[in-house]
Amino acid sequence: MKNLFYYKDAMMKEFTAQVVKTGKDDTGNFIVLDNTAFYPTGGGQPHDTGWINDVEIIDVEKINEEIRHYTAADVSNISGEISGKLHWSRRFDHMQQHAGQHILSAAFVELFDMATVSFHLGTELVTIDLNVGEVSEDQLAAVEKRANEIILENRPIETKWVTKEELAQYNLRKDVKVDEDIRLVIIPDYDYNGCGGTHPTSTGQVGLLKILATEKMKKQIRIHFICGNRVLQQLAMRKQVLSDVARQLSASEEEAANALRKFTKAAKQTEKSLTEAQDTLLEFEAKELAKETVAAATFENRSIQSLQKLARFITQQNGEAIALLVANNEDKLQFVAARGSEQTKSMKDISAAALPLINGKGGGNDALVQGGGEKAITAEALIKAMKEAVQ
Template identity: 50%
Template sequence: MGNKLFYQDPYIQSFSSKVIVQRKDENGNNYIVLEQTAFYPTGGGQPHDVGTIENSKVLIVEEVEGEVRHYLEKELDDVNAAVQGVIDWDRRFDYMQQHAGQHIVSAAFEQLFGYKTVGFHLGNEIVTIDLDTENLLESEAARAEELSNQIIIENRLIETKWVTEEELAHYNLRKETKVKENIRLVIIPNFDYNGCGGTHPKATGEVQAIKILDWERQKKKTRVQFVCGNRVIKQLGQKHKVLMELTKLLNAPEKEMQQAVSRLLENGKNAEKKLEQSLETILQYEAKSLLAKMEKKIVSKVFQNKSIQELQKLARMIIEKEEEAIVLFVSHNEDRLQLVCARGSAEKRSMKKVMGNVLPFINGKGGGSDSFAQGGGEAVISGEQMLKHLVDLIE
């Protein structure tokens, strides 16, 4: 572990080293291996570091067969001289905060309620843990968050220690370690003892704050979402900005925001209901007007930009009023034709067959029953031409 500088000191932001090898992997991606490195490779739930080595960006860092590979944007010009590496410190410290925060939150849930952490993901925006419980109460989440932030306020030391498998018996570990050698413990004295290979700050105070955002049931577990450190400040800023914009749009103070949104939604529902009623009235009037123009029991028309739902509703109104009617509707909607064929209860001709005979003219698809069918396709012919095909088939 001597060549992994991030274990000696996770606060190292720049370093010098020699290049051992520069080569390409099996996929043709260029990488180098250094004599020593401060770049943390992906592992233990923590994403890799990024930064630069000389004049090349470090894109990915992985440990493969015991060597830490630094995948670079471009090859280095001189691999014989010492190279300078620089860590993206903002990213590194963010992950240090989140990872230490995860230890604290997981320990809090286990100490308070016995809920063990069985899954963990450190994302770019949020951190999640999967708790071994099907249900999580709001009061439980609040207590775990309160204890977590109390541990932060106390600014307890975060210690790291390399131990043997035999020495593990001296520690009350939160979970069993997966490795049997090179075992690294991350310890918050009298609170959490856990095997971990990630990077962490030197004290809990540097985590700054922890905020649980939400949780949901995942199969028989509960997935908890939270943020730590600078992400708490960022989330607060984003949410405050949205809230301020809403107060202006709704002309309501922050404390009355919930009532204002509820009123807005209720007004929207009422307006939508009135609009539906108005549309119903218009369609009823239109159905009556079309029935008055019925010839040879056929009610037919070409519409512009009428939805298939409106065509269907209008057709049903007509065949409910006139049991001998046959309805043939075509609507030209941009570059498509929509068709509806319907019959009253006294008529026996199959609308499904009629639809099947005309759909090939427009490379269309459709379906339905003998009494009511619908379809659509490309507007390669006009709506009037399509209606003529339909009328000719009926006549």
């Protein structure tokens, strides 16, 4: 473990090694070397990618004490000495994020005694889960400020292999779960932590840390954050989105939030007015249909919500009425059946008669049912069957 290239020199971008064997398993074709700078998936950190000679390496995993370098290419002719080259921007990004996680987690402990219980390094964001039920905005601001102070101070990031007995000499942020090959990642006078991942050689190389969001996870809080080059990428993306929103609102970027609030308020008022107008039309439509004891009608492209509302208006205007409504929509038939307050007929009987005809599903109660299914018959034929069920 100690002699692996990615542990001896995390900044190593290229290397030479000897092929131990090649093979194929359920994951794919693989190459095993006598040493490697490719980091395998583990400890919350994703695997490296890159090239062995001219062969692209797409995955690296530790299987039965072997580090297998997976590729889609044929590996049967690869032997002897090889040249390895990492996809360096990917590796360095992972190192920035992982070191940033150490710094952030230590800041939460130092300032508020909040421990990190899990860590995930995603392709866009990084998360840690804290062992607390809530975190205030002031606490987040203080932790972010402290983390960036440590980054700006450009402290060294050291690694050290120790025995289980030597652990007592260090003020560890959390307990170490292994008894052998114990590797500490140390930011002097700040953080001491057992870790098998890769990190840059100083905190300054993390660049910058930004907390983006929090999320409630049962009894824990998940912190979403980014470091280094990802901050620039997120800033560019958010700048583009903000500029687009501001342009569509005919406002400056500084006034985009206020303009959006005004637009949303106006849109809600318009939506309310439109709903009221639609209800007025439905009530007028219901007035004609409510003249019949069995008020039956078919419609083209009418939502189930509109059918339900129309049925309620009909039965409110005529307590003796039964409303039978069918909509012929794009890919299915939908229906609603409702009864007035003076009717005793169960609408479940209507649903039971209608659903088998359209291979459909539905629900409701004795007073109102709804359902939908295939266009196995016409809307008119479905209405006819529902009328027969009433009779």
